[in-house]
Amino acid sequence: MGIQRSLFSIDFVAYIGPKCPICHGLHCYQRIEDYWRYAIDLFPGFRKEDVPIARFLCQTHKSTFSLLPIQLIPYFQYTVSAVIGVLLGGLSCWQMGQVGFYGAVVALDSSEKTENSDAKVTGWLVLCWLMVMVRGLRRGHAELMFLYDLSRIQTSETNVPWQEFSDYFEVFGVDPETKWRIRLHILLYRYSQRTWLFLFGTPSQYRSGRA
Numbered sequence: 001m002g003i004q005r006s007l008f009s010i011d012f013v014a015y016i017g018p019k020c021p022i023c024h025g026l027h028c029y030q031r032i033e034d035y036w037r038y039a040i041d042l043f044p045g046f047r048k049e050d051v052p053i054a055r056f057l058c059q060t061h062k063s064t065f066s067l068l069p070i071q072l073i074p075y076f077q078y079t080v081s082a083v084i085g086v087l088l089g090g091l092s093c094w095q096m097g098q099v100g101f102y103g104a105v106v107a108l109d110s111s112e113k114t115e116n117s118d119a120k121v122t123g124w125l126v127l128c129w130l131m132v133m134v135r136g137l138r139r140g141h142a143e144l145m146f147l148y149d150l151s152r153i154q155t156s157e158t159n160v161p162w163q164e165f166s167d168y169f170e171v172f173g174v175d176p177e178t179k180w181r182i183r184l185h186i187l188l189y190r191y192s193q194r195t196w197l198f199l200f201g202t203p204s205q206y207r208s209g210r211a
């Protein structure tokens with residue numbers, strides 16, 4: 001993986017900007033030692049890897065914030081491609097008329113499942129993932145319109161989440177029959193280049209109620 005190498009070549013100040021994202025003061029934050037977290041990928045095959053995360057200290061509030069590589073989703077132990085891969089499997093089950101989320105779990109081969117019980121993909125987890133993805137797509141819709149032709153996508157709270165997920169990913173050209181992991185990476189890259197935000201999930205510095 002190029003994660004580690006690319007992390008050290010990133011110009012973080014250019015990325016974050018001169019203002020501290022926590023206190024909004026100029027020249028406040030300072031880079032501190034990276035921390036490591038693990039990330040699970042499922043395609044192709046199960047892989048658990050340690051990934052370095054760049055960390056910064058707001059000197060005013062003495063609190064830290066971090067920047068995740070775009071392959072990761074804040075607060076998720078699975079990579080974006082693991083999550084999307086499972087959801088694409090779930091989507092085909094839904095399109096075949098299955099109800100519920102268990103199909104997505106069964107669609108994973110046994111070799112892709114982990115024996116590690118706390119990291120197991122369950123129907124409940126798949127439902128959570130689907131909702132996080134749909135929420136991210138709705139939040140990013142206005143910006144995504146500059147990158148993709150979203151004219152046939154209607155956003156409404158009453159949409160069926162699988163349908164909405166399916167409509168977006170069809171526009172992105174991400175489906176199991178294509179080289180979807182590359183297209184997914186292009187999507188994440190284009191979005192974060194344009195907005196400097198994560199498409200999916202919310203990093204700690206933007207969460208309210210931070211200690």
Ligand SMILES: [Zn+2]
Binds near residue numbers: 023028059
């Ligand atoms: Zn600060």
